[in-house]
Amino acid sequence: MARILLTGAAGGIGTRLRTLLKPIYPRLRSSDMRRPADLRNDEEFVLADLSQMDEVERIVEGIDGIIHLGGHSTEGPWETILQSNIIGCYNLFEAARRKGVKRVVFASSNHAVGFYPRHHRIGTDVTVRPDSRYGVSKAFGEALGALYAEKHGMRVLCLRIGNFGDKPIDQRRLAIWVSPDDLVQLVRIGLEHSDLRFEIFYGGSDNERSWWDNHTAHDYGYRPTGKAEAFRDEALAAQAKLPPDPIGDYFQGGTFCSAEFDGDASRVWKT
Numbered sequence: 001m002a003r004i005l006l007t008g009a010a011g012g013i014g015t016r017l018r019t020l021l022k023p024i025y026p027r028l029r030s031s032d033m034r035r036p037a038d039l040r041n042d043e044e045f046v047l048a049d050l051s052q053m054d055e056v057e058r059i060v061e062g063i064d065g066i067i068h069l070g071g072h073s074t075e076g077p078w079e080t081i082l083q084s085n086i087i088g089c090y091n092l093f094e095a096a097r098r099k100g101v102k103r104v105v106f107a108s109s110n111h112a113v114g115f116y117p118r119h120h121r122i123g124t125d126v127t128v129r130p131d132s133r134y135g136v137s138k139a140f141g142e143a144l145g146a147l148y149a150e151k152h153g154m155r156v157l158c159l160r161i162g163n164f165g166d167k168p169i170d171q172r173r174l175a176i177w178v179s180p181d182d183l184v185q186l187v188r189i190g191l192e193h194s195d196l197r198f199e200i201f202y203g204g205s206d207n208e209r210s211w212w213d214n215h216t217a218h219d220y221g222y223r224p225t226g227k228a229e230a231f232r233d234e235a236l237a238a239q240a241k242l243p244p245d246p247i248g249d250y251f252q253g254g255t256f257c258s259a260e261f262d263g264d265a266s267r268v269w270k271t
């Protein structure tokens, strides 16, 4: 029975996945730099800082597959992104190689491609257009995944997660929302599918307003059940209370694009 490691186990997604994955992978080891508040007695948990290689080597010992959620999950100062997302992600893949781990599912993000306009439907083969230092770190993680797959035969799935939660909370989320059950489906493809070598999927549910061509995920059997449109009225009512954001509302990455923006706004509308 596969032994699975979940990093970032104390976070928002990790907390949900610990519960949802335990019946599927009873031998689940969780890790984070902080102890989950709701940790149960029957869970295996190991404290580790991803920026420390010796600690990462310890958590991957004896593991068959990793779900790598750990890291700074929004825009942040360079030093934070560097330690948790760049060095941390390198340590994770390199420790996995050294210890013979066969599979890694990497939590990438829509912010790796956030500077694509919303009217532009994109597949997973487009050039990355990160919208933040955070987005750059996710593009870096995808590149690391490709390297370890090509050079070392690791099986790697990068999930460009949209927005995880029980429901979409504004207009942008109507296009990029992913339900917990649909994310579990995607993770299981990464950990179990026999044809997988290296792929990038979008982590989105069956959303009518999606900006993404996610046919690769469908080719692997992904059948999302979440439908953002079921929450349309609530999400649009919440959107109406938000201040206008001409840059953020134009691009897929939303406020990640407008934050710190001091580029040439007149060129924006031509992209």
Ligand SMILES: NC(=O)c1ccc[n+]([C@@H]2O[C@H](COP(=O)([O-])OP(=O)(O)OC[C@H]3O[C@@H](n4cnc5c(N)ncnc54)[C@H](O)[C@@H]3O)[C@@H](O)[C@H]2O)c1
Binding pocket: 007, 008, 009, 010, 011, 012, 013, 014, 031, 032, 033, 034, 048, 049, 050, 051, 068, 069, 070, 071, 072, 073, 074, 083, 084, 088, 107, 108, 109, 110, 160, 161, 162, 163, 164, 165
């Ligand atoms: N929540 C979303 O909608 C979403 C969207 C796109 C991508 N993602 C990605 O999915 C992952 C999980 O997201 P989340 O919303 O649960 O984030 P979160 O911030 O709630 O959880 C991240 C966890 O990583 C841990 N962590 C950070 N730095 C660490 C380090 N150096 N060593 C060990 N642990 C460290 C934190 O303690 C935290 O518990 C993240 O990588 C995030 O970038 C999330």
